[in-house]
Amino acid sequence: MKIVIASDHGGCTLRQSLVQFLKERNIEVEDLGTDSEASVDYPDFAVQVAERVSQGQAEAGVLVCGTGIGMSIVANKFKGVRAAVITDPFTGQMAKEHNNANVVCLGEHSSKPEPALETLKSWLDAQFEGEERHQRRLDKISALETKNFK
Numbered sequence: 742m743k744i745v746i747a748s749d750h751g752g753c754t755l756r757q758s759l760v761q762f763l764k765e766r767n768i769e770v771e772d773l774g775t776d777s778e779a780s781v782d783y784p785d786f787a788v789q790v791a792e793r794v795s796q797g798q799a800e801a802g803v804l805v806c807g808t809g810i811g812m813s814i815v816a817n818k819f820k821g822v823r824a825a826v827i828t829d830p831f832t833g834q835m836a837k838e839h840n841n842a843n844v845v846c847l848g849e850h851s852s853k854p855e856p857a858l859e860t861l862k863s864w865l866d867a868q869f870e871g872e873e874r875h876q877r878r879l880d881k882i883s884a885l886e887t888k889n890f891k
């Protein structure tokens with residue numbers, strides 16, 4: 742499994758811990774930074790991760806900013822991307838079991854390092870339940886991608 746990961750300046754420290762955690766689990770990681778202490782714009786990093794997941798170059802993505810919120814807003818613009826802000830092990834688990842989230846977004850300012858690792862772990866270890874009702878809902882979301890909303 743390959744995971745692509747990125748953060749803005751606000752998520753840099755947490756991202757580095759998550760990269761280490763993923764590598765310790767023998768997961769292939771493509772780390773796209775930022776390693777700059779200077780302020781950067783989170784959309785520029787979310788786009789790089791979401792593009793790769795949308796195009797099938799990575800199976801999943803992890804995005805970190807101050808809250809995870811900005812990153813998720815950007816990532817969900819991309820076809821086939823189901824990005825979820827996860828804040829604790831329960832939302833991590835649900836994001837996979839019910840929503841089959843293929844991108845998760847975490848906040849360095851809204852979570853402490855160790856709980857954030859547990860949150861990511863719960864998403865990684867969970868399985869999409871695949872029940873008809875969950876798949877039907879995901880199909881409805883996919884159908885929205887072909888519509889032209891004004």
Ligand code: RB5
Binds near residue numbers: 783812
């Ligand atoms: C950057 O200042 C901050 O806005 C960003 O990291 C993130 O929290 C946005 O959602």
